[in-house]
Amino acid sequence: MTAEQDDLAFKALTQKISRARGVSCDAYKDKCMRRRIAVRMRARGVHTYEDYSRLLDQDAHEYELLLDALTINVTKFYRNPETWNALAKPYLADLWHARRGQVRVWSAGCASGEEPYTLAVLLCETARSAGDDAATRARVDATDVDRLSLERTRAAQYPETAFTEMPAALVRRYFTAAPPRRPLPAVQRLVHILKHDLTREPPPDPPYDLIVCRNVVIYFDRPTQERLFATFADALTPNGILLLGKVETLFGPARDRLVLQEPRERIYQKPV
Ligand SMILES: C[S@@+](CC[C@H](N)C(=O)[O-])C[C@H]1O[C@@H](n2cnc3c(N)ncnc32)[C@H](O)[C@@H]1O
Known part of the structure; x- marks a missing residue:
């Protein structure tokens, strides 16, 4: 796959997530989104954005897991x-x-x-x-x-x-x-x-x-x-x-x- 095709597939996937879950994926840095999506793709054993997109169609719960991965929740009382x-x-x-x-x-x-x-x-x-x-x-x-x-x-x-x-x-x-x-x-x-x-x-x-x-x-x-x-x-x-x-x-x-x-x-x- 060329870098251009990869970009298109990534864009199609983030647009789909935005539409389905009402989150503005395009407000997040691309690098950050890619890293988080890669975590979920690895966890589910899929290798392309298209396959991951199909998986989201079949398994609505995966959306929840993906959104969890996108929102990094590290925190502490009195942090710093x-x-x-x-x-x-x-x-x-x-x-x-x-x-x-x-x-x-x-x-x-x-x-x-x-x-x-x-x-x-x-x-x-x-x-x-x-x-x-x-x-x-x-x-x-x-x-x-x-x-x-x-x-x-x-x-x-x-x-x-x-x-x-x-x-x-x-x-x-x-x-x-x-x-x-x-x-x-x-x-x-x-x-x-x-x-x-x-x-x-x-x-x-x-x-x-x-x-x-x-x-x-x-x-x-x-x-x-x-x-x-x-x-x-x-x-x-x-x-x-x-x-x-x-x-x-x-x-x-x-x-x-x-x-x-x-x-x-x-x-x-x-x-x-
Ligand atoms: C790393 S935590 C920071 C927690 C706390 N503010 C701190 O500094 O300890 C980032 C938080 O931002 C939230 N977040 C990410 N995107 C957001 C958005 N679009 N609107 C509101 N909160 C968001 C995440 O869900 C996560 O709980």
Whole structure:
């Protein structure tokens, strides 16, 4: 098969997946899609995109397995501790003091929930320091495109290995003692879980004071990333914060609208 034929077969396959499952495959980097599809092809012992396409026709469950492979779900509580420490003080504390009403947070691409529950814990801590009640002032929208990830977020049961980066005092204060650990009701109550596709849908319930989107846009192609960054800038309140993953960088028009406050931690802020 020539490279051109291979490209055509790949394009036909991704268009078919997009049509069948309503995911915008063309928003993802080709290299990333090819690698993930190759994983499923190997698992099913087929060697060409055409054969894999036929297999999808015969076996609807394979679509679920493929979508699972496409959405990489690695995550942890308090992943990259220095980032959360930098966010908590001064940014989260300042937001808490500046806002009279609700402090609204969006964890976009939340995987199995470790990130939004980390945010809920930090909001509880911020409220505690301010002598406030988090439940009445904070809300975290936790969204992901992957159904299985959202089920895990709802189930909210985590093995010890999920906590290796979180300070032990926070684990003791905000999670049940016996494994599998669960966030306490005061933490869970802050988190609202919903299915959402970042490549196709507007933000679920703007405006937000803090948008956390880490290790997600890395899989998207440049035009999709640029569009998404502009959407985030629109969705933030004045003084609102955008937190990206450690290897992700803002570009395009949004770069002129948000100020890079912490270069190492990828903390951006919208000017007033
Ligand atoms: C590597 S995880 C990142 C989890 C967490 N944000 C973190 O940094 O620990 C990437 C997540 O992005 C989600 N994702 C991929 N494409 C998406 C899309 N189009 N819309 C929303 N979420 C998406 C995946 O399902 C996966 O849960």
